[in-house]
Amino acid sequence: MLSDWEMCIRLLLAALLGSLIGLERERLLWAAGLRTHMLVCVGSCLLMIVSAFGFHDALQMAHTELDPSRVAAQVVSGIGFLGAGSILLRGEVIRGLTTAASLWTVAAIGLAVGGGLYAVGTAATFMILLILVAIKPVERLYRNKVKKHVLKLVAPSRTLTLKKVNEVMGNRSSKVKQFIVEKGSQEDTDSVTIELVRTSGAQAEEILKQLLTIEGVQEDQAAQ
Template sequence: MELLATHNPWNISELHILLRLLLALLLGGLVGFEREQSNHAAGLRTNILVCLGSCLLMLLSMYGFSAFVDEPNVRVDPARLAAAVITGIGFLGAGTILFTGKSITGLTTAASLWVVSAIGLAVGAGFYFASATATVMVLVTLWAFNKLEKRYINIKKEHLLKIKAKDLSQAMIDINGLLLDRKIIMRKMLLEECEDDDEGGQVMLQLYITLPKSETLLVLLDSIKHLEGVRWVSSE
């Protein structure tokens, strides 16, 4: 009872500060190492710095203003700087999101930075079990779920085929028959005349397709290339 009575929630020893900063470095480094192995923009050092900085700001928010606690007309809010970190990390995460043509990349990296900042805040506040458990869950999500996603979800990814053909009617019949035989689903088709056509009569077909598990994109492109009337084919 005497220890509880003399304990000051606004003070922390230098040893505990060091332990919390080291734990933030370790947990942020674990997530950063996974991102580095996957060759993402925010890798080992970025995640360590985000987690370490969040932990330091949480420590500052909770214990950095303890000298002013007993001052009149002063109200100390331990969560004030933590709220600013959550808002500010959004700008760093936005920098990792890229829009390339018809796809958006970097969302997972941005989300991992946001979670790493939350882990750093949790470590700074002394929630060791919660921060360690969250780190394990993040690693499972980034590694194990990524394997499942590539195996069961990305297989059904939509592909864009661009086909330049000379004889439109014959090419359409051959391509449609090829897709039906291989059970390839055509989502959308666009047709336009080639502006740089020197020979005349050539058209550009744009097909949005979804491949089945048994089909590979390279084999399909090679099959379309050898169809009568097809000049060239590409994929995005």
């Protein structure tokens, strides 16, 4: 049986580790910030302590068994309502997935510390901080490389073909992922959709200007 002091130390360590991750979320002004992450980490730690050591007297009774993992499993599934709330709070726009994941992992850290796995809980905290802070620029760089831009154009029928686009764009033609030609709203016109990948906003603007040099080609104002 642990002493009261050691139990309190586990709670304090859980609060500290949870605050480190909460500060990173607080810096980005997310609703689930410092206090939320600290509460989740301390709460899960307390549940683990209660599950493992809170029924010591009951265990002295005959034919009594204890399975501390049952509470841990309930924490893992129960933390989902907080994660869902951090996502649904953004309305129709799906945001907050990373914050929901951080809440889930903070609960796991609390369980680890509550179970006495100090080194594992601390290592997991710094790994999560590394993922949240250091990996973000890499993720942003990758997304910028595969960023998509869609150009909507109107041209006389059979004027803007894929062959013509490749000629005008030159080496940049490899950035064309999709080329769709449909019947335009007016007779003898085509509605052309060109999807570009691995293209910055400035590059997309340059490509658009190149395509507009083709006689009769215009931006589809109705699609703006």
